[in-house]
Structures are given as structure tokens and as C-alpha cells.
Amino acid sequence: MxxxxxxxxxxxxxxxxGCALAAQLRLLGHQGPISLWETGRGPGGRASTRRSRQDPALRIDHGAPLFNITAETDPHLLQPLLSGGWIEPWPGVIAQLQGESSLRLGxxxxxxxxxxxxxxxxxxHLCQGLLSLAGKAFEAHYGTLVRFLAWHDGLWQLYGPDRQLLCQAQWLVxxxxxxxxxxxxxxFGWHDVPLKEAAAALADLQLxxxxxxxxxxxxxxxxxxxVVLDPAAGQPWRELPFSLLHFDAAAQQRWGLQQITIQPLADGRCAVVAHSSHAFAADHLDVYGTHSAVAKMLQLPPDEGRQETVIAALTAALEAVMAPWLSRPDLGSSERQLMRWGAAFPLAPGLPAELIFCAQSRLGFCGDFIAGVGFGRIEGALRSGENLARQLCSQ
Ligand SMILES: Cc1cc2nc3c(=O)[nH]c(=O)nc-3n(C[C@H](O)[C@H](O)[C@H](O)COP(=O)(O)OP(=O)(O)OC[C@H]3O[C@@H](n4cnc5c(N)ncnc54)[C@H](O)[C@@H]3O)c2cc1C
Incomplete structure (x- = not known):
């Protein structure tokens, strides 16, 4: 082809x-239809931002707060994103908490x-920028969970939860x-693994x-x-000598936290996001948080009691760990929410890069779970989308 x-x-x-793949396909000259299927309300995935129609100044990066490029060669999409004004060099200061309360700036x-x-x-805006590079000629379907997959007459078929046909395409990513x-x-309590079920008809050893x-x-x-702090309560947080505090292994064990990010809002308020340690999250996996997309999909009844317990435990840890730098970090009256990421980070080794492109089945994989530079990070997600686009276009 x-x-x-x-x-x-x-x-x-x-x-x-997924957004990097769409952008790179267009940059490589692919003219055919691209459709994007996303269960969330918009693009972003684990690099999304919580916003509110009722509160336009609210903006919280509740997943990844930043990303880093570690290899000598930049991803191809980096420069267009910078020159398009979609991303910027991170202006903050990082510090590390070592053990109980020893602070190392930088x-x-x-x-x-x-x-x-x-x-x-x-x-x-990282994903918004990638989609702007992909141009207007793609269809995005947000708020749509793809539940079933099938291969029929040489086409991939995507189905929703009620087995309604969503689309047919020659290639599936x-x-x-x-x-x-x-x-x-x-x-989800599904009886099948959707791709495994579809693959049974394909006899593709690589897949x-x-x-x-x-x-x-x-x-x-x-x-x-x-946490969203009003301007007066947020002022001391804004004045801290760091905007991201990472916890080393001993500090994570001591406090149950892995990092804290401080995100000043345009109207004087200040958002603070405390990321739990993996061990803390593993102990509270069944507490989804009111805003969880999974809980909404599963129509789980709100478990306010358990959620309040988790919020209280994380609040107490945040107040205690910040006490040496903030005289009264009392968060009791602030607005607080829980955001649970069930699969925040894949663990190595991931899927080997030579298996991402299954030409026989016309199927490809991309994402931070692909082994290689940037594995488990945004860098890996970007590079994997670019790489798969190149392989598709070389067909
Ligand atoms: C709390 C947290 C902090 C992080 N911090 C950093 C950091 O500092 N630096 C860094 O580089 N990385 C960080 N990461 C990791 C980074 O966010 C990810 O590596 C990156 O965003 C992964 O992008 P992706 O496209 O591979 O996957 P995702 O962002 O997970 O995108 C996959 C998308 O597919 C959608 N989807 C899946 N299945 C279906 C379906 N059946 N139907 C419809 N839609 C579906 C999902 O809703 C999701 O939006 C962090 C992650 C978390 C959770």
C-alpha cells in the first residue's frame, strides 16, 4: 500500500x-480519514487539566504537571509545539525532600x-497543540468508550458498550x-479482553x-x-522556594506522598496537588473519587465516607510535611477533591518496540507502555506516536 x-x-x-500519532501522520502527508475515540471529555488522558465551566479561572494539572526530554534528539513534534505557543520551558523550581524533612533544591x-x-x-494544551498540528481533517469523538472490537471483511469495527457500531476503519491503533x-x-467486570477476542479470528502470531x-x-x-486555596491562604504557598517538591524513597515511606506541585491560579488563588505514594494508592484502590470517569462509567454509588477518610489522610500528611516551611498550613477550610489514577505509570519492561506494528492485522500500538526512551513518561508517549506514524506511512 x-x-x-x-x-x-x-x-x-x-x-x-494518540494525539502525537495524528499530528505526525499529517506531517508525513497522510491524507486519509483519521478518527479519534476517547472516553474522556476532551484530549489529554493522563496529561489533562481539570477545568470548570462555572469557575473559568480554575485550572489544575491533576495528572502530569510537566514533562522532560532526556534523549539528545528531540521528538520531531517538540519544535512545532513550542513555536505554536502550545508548550513552554518549565519555569518552576524543583526540590527534593529526603527522609523526614531535609530539603535539597534542584x-x-x-x-x-x-x-x-x-x-x-x-x-x-500539549494535546490541544498536537491536534492543531493534525489539522482540521480528523474526527474526534469524546465521551465515547470503545467496548468491543471486531475484524470483518478486512475492516476493523469499533463498538460501544451497547454493541452499537461506532466506526469501521482499515487500520486500528x-x-x-x-x-x-x-x-x-x-x-469493568467484562468477561473478555476485547482485543484478545477479536484477535482469535486473525491468526497473527505477532499480535x-x-x-x-x-x-x-x-x-x-x-x-x-x-486543594484550591483562596488568595490569602495561598500566598505562603506561592512564596515557597520551590513549585514542585519530590519525595525520595524514605520520605515517601514516611509521609505516603510522592510529590507536591504548587500551581498559582490567575485570580490569586493557588492550587496544590499532592500525589500519593504508590503504596498509599495501592491501599486505597477502591476509592475512586467523585469525579472519577471510571466510577461514572460503572455508575458506582458515591462512597462519601471512604472518600472523606482518604482525603483526610492525605490532608493530614500534606499539612504535617509542610509544617517546617508554612507556619499554619491549615487546609481544613479549603476546597479539596480526590483524583485516583488506577494505572498512573506502567512498570518496565513494557511492550518491545518491534511488536508495536502488526502489519498482517493492520493494527498498531502506541503509548508510554512501549519500551524505549521515555518509557512511562510523556516523552515516551510522544516518541511512540511519532514512531508508529512513520511505520504506518512506510506501508
Ligand atoms: C499523577 C501522574 C503524574 C505524572 N507525572 C508525570 C511527569 O511529571 N512527567 C511525565 O513525563 N509523565 C508523567 N506522568 C505520566 C504521563 O502522564 C503519561 O506517560 C502520558 O500522559 C501517557 O500518555 P498516553 O497517550 O500513553 O496514555 P494516556 O494519557 O493514558 O491516554 C490514553 C487515552 O485513551 C483513552 N482510552 C483508553 N481506552 C479507551 C477506550 N476503550 N475507549 C475510549 N478511550 C479510551 C483514555 O481515556 C486516555 O485518555 C504522570 C502520570 C500521572 C497519572
Whole structure:
């Protein structure tokens, strides 16, 4: 198949990797239809920003607060994103908490190495920028969960939860492991792993191998506390000598937190996001938070009691750890919410890059779960989308 004859492509997921794939396909000259299917309200995935129609100044980066580029060669999409005003160099200061309360300015974990960037005006602008590079000629379907997949007469078919046909396409891209990993059975109570079921009809050994390896990928969770402080309460936080505090292993064990980010809002308020440690999140996996997309999809009844307990525990840890730098970090009267990320970070080794492109089944994988530079980070998501686009266009 020639480059222009690639045909239609259905991409499941509008996180960084799915959006990078769409952008790179267009930059490489792909003219065919691209449709994006995303269960969230907009693009972003784990690099999204919480906003509110009722409160336009509210803007909280509740997943990734920044991203870093560690390899010598930048992803191709980085420069267009910078020159388009979608991202900017990260202007903040990172510090590390070591043990109980020893502060080291300028030190971080692997997320702070290399050159740091953030979405300009919110992390969700990274994906908005990628989609603007993809041009107008793609269809985005937000608020839509793809539940079933089938291969029929040489076309991929995507179905919703009620088995309604959503679309047919010549190529399918999965930018998330959700439809390929047994965890979907645990989360949603499904009896099948959708891609595995569809693959049974394909007899594609490479795809079967990829599915076996994907099934072995484990993930770490995070329970994040989002706090919005009014201008007076937020002032001392704004004056801290750091805007991101990373916790080393001993500090994580001591406090149950992994990092704190301080995000001043345009109207004088200040948002603070406390990311829990993996161990804390693992102990509270069944507490989703009122705003959880999964809880809404599953129509779970709100469990205010358990949620309040988790919020109270994270609040107490945040107040206690910040006490040496803030005279009265009393968060009791502030607005607080819980955001649980069930699969925040994939654990190595991930899916080997040579298995991402299954030409026989006309299927590709991208996402931060692909092994290689940037694994488990936005850098990896960006690079995997670019890489898959190149492989598709070389057909
Ligand atoms: C709390 C937290 C902090 C982080 N901090 C950093 C950091 O500092 N630096 C960094 O580089 N990275 C960080 N990360 C990791 C970073 O966010 C991810 O590596 C990156 O966003 C992954 O992008 P992706 O496209 O691979 O996946 P995702 O963002 O997960 O995108 C996949 C999308 O697919 C959608 N989807 C999945 N299945 C379906 C379906 N069946 N139907 C419809 N839609 C579907 C999902 O809703 C999702 O939007 C952090 C992550 C979290 C959670």
C-alpha cells in the first residue's frame, strides 16, 4: 500500500501518544480519514487539566504537571509545539525532600532530568497543540468508550458498550492497554479482553505475542489530593522556594506522598496537588473519587465516607510535611477533591518496540507502555506516536 493509500485509521485514545500519532501522520502527508475515540471529555488522558465551566479561572494539572526530554534528539513534534505557543520551558523550581524533612533544591527523580516543559496555559494544551498540528481533517469523538472490537471483511469495527457500531476503519491503533489487558476484566467486570477476542479470528502470531506481553505489564496507581486555596491562604504557598517538591524513597515511606506541585491560579488563588505514594494508592484502590470517569462509567454509588477518610489522610500528611516551611498550613477550610489514577505509570519492561506494528492485522500500538526512551513518561508517549506514524506511512 502506498503512503497516500493507507486508508482510514481509527485511533482509540486521545492522550499524548494518540494525539502525537495524528499530528505526525499529517506531517508525513497522510491524507486519509483519521478518527479519534476517547472516553474522556476532551484530549489529554493522563496529561489533562481539570477545568470548570462555572469557575473559568480554575485550572489544575491533576495528572502530569510537566514533562522532560532526556534523549539528545528531540521528538520531531517538540519544535512545532513550542513555536505554536502550545508548550513552554518549565519555569518552576524543583526540590527534593529526603527522609523526614531535609530539603535539597534542584534535585529530583527521573521525571526531572533533561529539559523540562509544560503545556502553556495548562498541561491539556500539549494535546490541544498536537491536534492543531493534525489539522482540521480528523474526527474526534469524546465521551465515547470503545467496548468491543471486531475484524470483518478486512475492516476493523469499533463498538460501544451497547454493541452499537461506532466506526469501521482499515487500520486500528490502540494508544492504551485498556482493551488489550486483563485488568479491564477486573475494573469493568467484562468477561473478555476485547482485543484478545477479536484477535482469535486473525491468526497473527505477532499480535498474539504482543497480547501476551501486554497482559504481563503491571502498573502503579496514585491517589491525588487536589486543594484550591483562596488568595490569602495561598500566598505562603506561592512564596515557597520551590513549585514542585519530590519525595525520595524514605520520605515517601514516611509521609505516603510522592510529590507536591504548587500551581498559582490567575485570580490569586493557588492550587496544590499532592500525589500519593504508590503504596498509599495501592491501599486505597477502591476509592475512586467523585469525579472519577471510571466510577461514572460503572455508575458506582458515591462512597462519601471512604472518600472523606482518604482525603483526610492525605490532608493530614500534606499539612504535617509542610509544617517546617508554612507556619499554619491549615487546609481544613479549603476546597479539596480526590483524583485516583488506577494505572498512573506502567512498570518496565513494557511492550518491545518491534511488536508495536502488526502489519498482517493492520493494527498498531502506541503509548508510554512501549519500551524505549521515555518509557512511562510523556516523552515516551510522544516518541511512540511519532514512531508508529512513520511505520504506518512506510506501508
Ligand atoms: C499523577 C501522574 C503524574 C505524572 N507525572 C508525570 C511527569 O511529571 N512527567 C511525565 O513525563 N509523565 C508523567 N506522568 C505520566 C504521563 O502522564 C503519561 O506517560 C502520558 O500522559 C501517557 O500518555 P498516553 O497517550 O500513553 O496514555 P494516556 O494519557 O493514558 O491516554 C490514553 C487515552 O485513551 C483513552 N482510552 C483508553 N481506552 C479507551 C477506550 N476503550 N475507549 C475510549 N478511550 C479510551 C483514555 O481515556 C486516555 O485518555 C504522570 C502520570 C500521572 C497519572
Amino acid at each position: 502506498s503512503r497516500l493509500g493507507l486508508g482510514s485509521i481509527a485511533v482509540i485514545g486521545a492522550g499524548v501518544s 534535585q529530583s527523580d527521573a521525571m526531572g532530568l533533561g529539559t523540562l516543559y509544560r503545556g502553556l496555559g495548562g498541561m491539556d 490502540l494508544s492504551s492497554t485498556l482493551l488489550a489487558h486483563p485488568r479491564s476484566r477486573m475494573i 498474539d505475542h504482543a497480547l501476551t506481553l501486554i497482559a504481563g505489564i503491571r502498573t502503579e496507581a496514585r491517589s491525588n489530593l487536589l
